[in-house]
Amino acid sequence: MQALLCREYGPIERLRVEEVPSPRPGPNEVVVEVRASSLNFPDALLVQGLYQVKPPLPFSPGMELAGIVKEVGAGVRGIEAGDRVIASPGRGGFAQECLVAADRVMPLPAGMDFETGSAFVLTYCTSLHALKDCGHLQPGETLVVLGAAGGVGTSAIEVGKAMGAKVIAAASSEEKLALCKKLGADDTIDYEKADLRQRILDLTSGKGADVVYDPVGGAQTEAALRATAWRGRLLVIGFASGVIPQLKLNLALLKERSLVGVYWGDWTQHDPQGQRRNIEQLAAWFAEGRIKPVVSERLSLAEAPAAMMRMLQRKVMGKVVVLPAAT
Ligand SMILES: NC(=O)c1ccc[n+]([C@@H]2O[C@H](COP(=O)([O-])OP(=O)(O)OC[C@H]3O[C@@H](n4cnc5c(N)ncnc54)[C@H](OP(=O)(O)O)[C@@H]3O)[C@@H](O)[C@H]2O)c1
Numbered sequence: 548m549q550a551l552l553c554r555e556y557g558p559i560e561r562l563r564v565e566e567v568p569s570p571r572p573g574p575n576e577v578v579v580e581v582r583a584s585s586l587n588f589p590d591a592l593l594v595q596g597l598y599q600v601k602p603p604l605p606f607s608p609g610m611e612l613a614g615i616v617k618e619v620g621a622g623v624r625g626i627e628a629g630d631r632v633i634a635s636p637g638r639g640g641f642a643q644e645c646l647v648a649a650d651r652v653m654p655l656p657a658g659m660d661f662e663t664g665s666a667f668v669l670t671y672c673t674s675l676h677a678l679k680d681c682g683h684l685q686p687g688e689t690l691v692v693l694g695a696a697g698g699v700g701t702s703a704i705e706v707g708k709a710m711g712a713k714v715i716a717a718a719s720s721e722e723k724l725a726l727c728k729k730l731g732a733d734d735t736i737d738y739e740k741a742d743l744r745q746r747i748l749d750l751t752s753g754k755g756a757d758v759v760y761d762p763v764g765g766a767q768t769e770a771a772l773r774a775t776a777w778r779g780r781l782l783v784i785g786f787a788s789g790v791i792p793q794l795k796l797n798l799a800l801l802k803e804r805s806l807v808g809v810y811w812g813d814w815t816q817h818d819p820q821g822q823r824r825n826i827e828q829l830a831a832w833f834a835e836g837r838i839k840p841v842v843s844e845r846l847s848l849a850e851a852p853a854a855m856m857r858m859l860q861r862k863v864m865g866k867v868v869v870l871p872a873a874t
Pocket residue numbers: 586587588589669670673694695696697698699700717718719720723762763783784785786787788789809810811812858859860861863865
């Protein structure tokens with residue numbers, strides 16, 4: 548089978564598509580024939596050795612996928628060869644077959660195609676966990692989403708709207724903000740041109756935002772935190788800007804604001820039942836037509852490295868999907 552391989556940590560350009568042996572499942576593992584997998588920001592960091600996790604070499608990037616179960620290992624219950632599934636293996640998705648721990652495999656929700664399924668788990672689960680379990684977002688509250696046209700950003704707009712919030716989307720270009728509007732954002736801010744703090748205050752009649760969803764970091768974090776309301780919550784999702792902000796804690800004291808860390812992947816290990824409830828909620832919203840991943844590009848394995856580089860240059864919107872059977 549073919550796989551995009553990282554043989555050494557370093558420049559993304561060194562990734563190559565190679566012929567490798569098909570994986571075989573060990574106990575409590577399954578092998579999935581990958582129909583589609585999707586790109587996430589951490590993939591681009593992982594292959595450079597810049598992510599918090601460093602898999603043993605060689606490995607294939609690709610954190611989430613959709614496909615058909617090819618083979619199940621000993622001890623696997625409730626999953627059979629031929630099942631249509633979605634999965635979040637953490638790595639290995641950019642290949643024609645992927646070995647996945649059985650507890651990371653879920654049925655493909657009814658009515659969902661493989662491309663949509665491959666872009667569903669990581670971003671939407673992160674956003675629902677962040678907004679519901681960590682941010683306690685309430686109907687009628689105001690949510691500000693930074694990096695709102697990106698992978699997790701687009702999902703946060705849709706999940707925020709499904710939870711009944713007023714959503715303000717912030718991103719770096721008119722094209723990106725047009726996508727956010729299409730997804731249901733009530734208001735938008737181009738934070739490359741406007742003062743983020745002032746615009747949030749203007750759009751909330753001076754009150755400020757109740758919740759900020761921040762996958763970007765850098766200078767925008769403090770600007771957004773300063774524009775939160777009494778008991779506002781800033782959700783720390785990630786640092787796509789490459790800068791981890793240093794904040795003064797008087798900003799938390801002054802309005803009883805909270806800074807809340809979000810680590811969806813680890814939370815699923817702490818609360819597997821909570822994760823099951825969330826995926827059921829997301830599948831129901833999908834069936835009702837309230838959420839749907841934005842697939843902006845469909846690429847072959849060989850084209851994936853160039854997409855990783857575009858992602859690091861802020862040139863990607865929504866989700867990039869990789870089709871391992873495509874040439
Ligand atoms: N905590 C968790 O559980 C969790 C789960 C999933 C992902 N994450 C994190 O969330 C972050 C976003 O992931 P994603 O897959 O949504 O990425 P993405 O699609 O590339 O979106 C990131 C957005 O960040 C903005 N950005 C600002 N400065 C940037 C820069 N220098 N380089 C790249 N992007 C920049 C871009 O929007 P503008 O151009 O509009 O500013 C971009 O659309 C990553 O840090 C990832 O690790 C965290």
